[in-house]
Amino acid sequence: MGKKILVTGVPGNVGSAVVNNLIEYGCEVRAAVYNIERARGEVDSNVQLVRLDFEDPTTYEPALEGINKIFLMRPPAISDMKKYMFPFIDKAKEMGVEHVVFLSLLGIEKNPIPPHYKVEKYLEKSGIDYTFLRPSFFMQNLSTTHRDDIKTEGNIFIPAGNAKVSFIDARDIGEVGAITLANKGHENKAYTLTGPEAITYYDVADIFTKELGRKVRYTNPNPLKFRNTMIRKGTPKAFANVMVGLYLTTRFGMAKLVTPQMEKILGRKPISVKQFIQDHIECW
CATH class of the missing domain: 3.40.50.720 (NAD(P)-binding Rossmann-like Domain)
Known part of the structure; x- marks a missing residue:
């Protein structure tokens, strides 16, 4: 090359x-x-x-x-x-x-x-x-930003309402990034990348419950309560505001899109939330 x-x-x-x-x-x-x-x-x-x-x-x-x-x-x-x-x-x-x-x-x-x-x-x-x-939204948010809530309280504390999200694994994005750099034919193109399905955080809580063998709930706080709680736990105000903004767009259904582009580029199905949780089970 x-x-x-x-x-x-x-x-x-x-x-x-x-x-x-x-x-x-x-x-x-x-x-x-x-x-x-x-x-x-x-x-x-x-x-x-x-x-x-x-x-x-x-x-x-x-x-x-x-x-x-x-x-x-x-x-x-x-x-x-x-x-x-x-x-x-x-x-x-x-x-x-x-x-x-x-x-x-x-x-x-x-x-x-x-x-x-x-x-x-x-x-x-x-x-x-x-x-x-x-x-779309990174699955890794569950193993980083929201890890402690899930691990210690069995609580997915996110203000996303009942909206569906086409969660994506950062490992898949990294592979797509490498493919588009190492091969010709991707110049001057834009790819909308999503996971294999759009599911709610209630669905995510159910998958956690099954895979961890203990109850995990999605409590769906209102955005103001979420912001105040995050700041109280030490999140900088500016970052808490950004998080609220992102989750508000989710509430309005802007993260539910599922596209075939990831599968076309990878030549396989993208990683599912279930697979992601299984691969990182020691986190929680």
């Missing part, structure tokens, strides 16, 4: 999955991390690590040196795209990057409020080939 690929968002769930899949495909990979020492034990020892801080433009050129393609993720803490992400994209173009695969959001093409919308539009105008991955 002879292409060198920079992967951002490492050692997070999606970024790490992209790296691992690219290694399997025999690609030359460089992982962009914020803290090299901290990442060293979490990333495959065969992968070159490089420091990248979107808020420090002096880190751009060393990270991009010799790179042909990028898997790009927006760090959650960065909201000013014009100040931080656009200059990185400009530098990538200047240094000869040919293709950027960007991890975006489900339904972003109709929702100009999240910063991902601005990044998509900027990439479209940049002249670099792009691929937009627009995934």
Whole structure:
């Protein structure tokens, strides 16, 4: 292949999955991390690590040196795209990057409020080939953000109403990211990625109950109670507000879409919530 690929968002769930899949495909990979020492034990020892801080433009050129393609993720803490992400994209173009695969959001093409919308539009105008991955809700939220509630209280404490959600496994997104980088034919396309089915959080609680062998409930708090409780437990206000916003869009049925694109790209059925819970059973 002879292409060198920079992967951002490492050692997070999606970024790490992209790296691992690219290694399997025999690609030359460089992982962009914020803290090299901290990442060293979490990333495959065969992968070159490089420091990248979107808020420090002096880190751009060393990270991009010799790179042909990028898997790009927006760090959650960065909201000013014009100040931080656009200059990185400009530098990538200047240094000869040919293709950027960007991890975006489900339904972003109709929702100009999240910063991902601005990044998509900027990439479209940049002249670099792009691929937009627009995934549904990550199953990994159940094993990270909401893990303690499920483990200690048997409670899925999420204000999503009775809405259906087409949950997706970050491992599948990572595999799709690697496929779209390692193979031709995905340039200048946008993929709406979902899991194999849309189910409610009541259904998720039932699957947990069956797989864990103990009762797990979905208590469906009202959004204000959810926000206040999260803040009381130590969640920063800004992040609590973002979570409420996301779950409000879920309540309005915006996360129920199921598409065949994931299965077409992977050549298999996406991972189900049941499989995800079985694979991570030690979490809860």
